[in-house]
Amino acid sequence: MTDDIIPSDIAILDLLRKAESLGISELATAMQVTATAVRQRLTRLMAQGYIDRETTRAGRGRPSHQYRLTTKGRRKAGSNFGDLAIALWQEIRAIEDPDVRRGLLQRLASRLAEAYSEQIVGNTIEEKMESLASLFGERKIPFTVTREDDKLPILTALACPYPELAEQDRTICSMEKILFSQLLGEQITLGQCRLDGESCCTFELRTEGTS
Numbered sequence: 001m002t003d004d005i006i007p008s009d010i011a012i013l014d015l016l017r018k019a020e021s022l023g024i025s026e027l028a029t030a031m032q033v034t035a036t037a038v039r040q041r042l043t044r045l046m047a048q049g050y051i052d053r054e055t056t057r058a059g060r061g062r063p064s065h066q067y068r069l070t071t072k073g074r075r076k077a078g079s080n081f082g083d084l085a086i087a088l089w090q091e092i093r094a095i096e097d098p099d100v101r102r103g104l105l106q107r108l109a110s111r112l113a114e115a116y117s118e119q120i121v122g123n124t125i126e127e128k129m130e131s132l133a134s135l136f137g138e139r140k141i142p143f144t145v146t147r148e149d150d151k152l153p154i155l156t157a158l159a160c161p162y163p164e165l166a167e168q169d170r171t172i173c174s175m176e177k178i179l180f181s182q183l184l185g186e187q188i189t190l191g192q193c194r195l196d197g198e199s200c201c202t203f204e205l206r207t208e209g210t211s
Contacts (some may be wrong), residue, residue: 009041021066049074089165109178120183126153128184155203170195
């Protein structure tokens with residue numbers, strides 16, 4: 001079962017973020033849709049692990065169901081931080097001292113590397129690149145690893161992990177180089193970049209004469 005949420009289901013997550021729990025009739029009223037439509041959406045979200053159902057019985061009547069977000073659901077519902085990320089990045093850009101700015105980028109990359117490090121496995125640089133590509137693939141960001149003949153492997157980003165930020169400031173590419181270098185345990189350089197009109201971004205092992 002995919003973890004992707006279709007747009008029509010997002011409204012339920014938003015409503016459940018604001019209330020401890022809600023029933024089908026309450027959700028149907030708030031969303032102005034039928035109870036049947038709500039049940040279909042709840043079934044999908046429960047199968048994905050975003051919502052739990054609690055059943056209560058009162059006398060001999062039919063049991064009633066209340067729905068609430070799981071921990072996974074709360075994280076998913078609260079994951080739209082695009083505007084905040086852009087605002088924070090603009091503040092980083094506004095730092096005039098290059099050493100301070102560079103140090104902050106290093107700390108940001110290190111924090112991300114710490115979060116991802118346990119998911120990067122492999123004995124060779126190519127295996128580690130494959131692992132990194134898989135990690136980003138799980139986040140719907142396609143990466144590939146290629147090697148021509150006896151040349152060093154190349155990590156290619158077919159889509160930018162931070163498109164809105166990159167469009168405003170290519171400094172994000174510098175942070176990404178630092179992040180990949182830390183995760184792979186090798187110095188990485190940016191070979192091609194979409195911001196230069198290339199079809200994709202490529203990350204390669206730094207060799208003499210590259211930066």
